[in-house]
Amino acid sequence: MPFVDRLADEVAVMAIAMIRRLRLVRTDVDVVLAGGIMRNRDQLFFDRIEAAVRRVARRARIRRVAQRPVLGAALLGLDRMAGPERDAAETRLRSVFGG
Structure with a gap:
């Protein structure tokens, strides 16, 4: 086999x-x-x-799963942030890992 x-x-x-x-x-x-x-x-x-x-x-x-599992974990961590830094971090993550 x-x-x-x-x-x-x-x-x-x-x-x-x-x-x-x-x-x-x-x-x-x-x-x-x-x-x-x-x-x-x-x-x-x-x-x-x-x-x-x-x-x-x-x-x-x-x-x-279309995206790498690490993206979900990182996005969960970002849920504890607020403001423009959070939005910029999410944009960077999505550009690197897709999604």
Whole structure:
């Protein structure tokens, strides 16, 4: 089995374990894929994850994060700031990380 397929299977196993543990199998649960590996453009990789997750949780919605996760963390930190410095910092962050 190719490495990429094994990786997709491992991601699916982790998502399925959390869905089961949280008792979300019969819900419209969002499965959010984020991180460096998830930034690839191999649609077969994502299709494999989605197929495996949906075998267990048919109503699951697979989502990919468009921005790097660090952007969200930095924006949360900026929520404690106010004024023009905050706006300038947000503009800089978004220009560097996208979004």
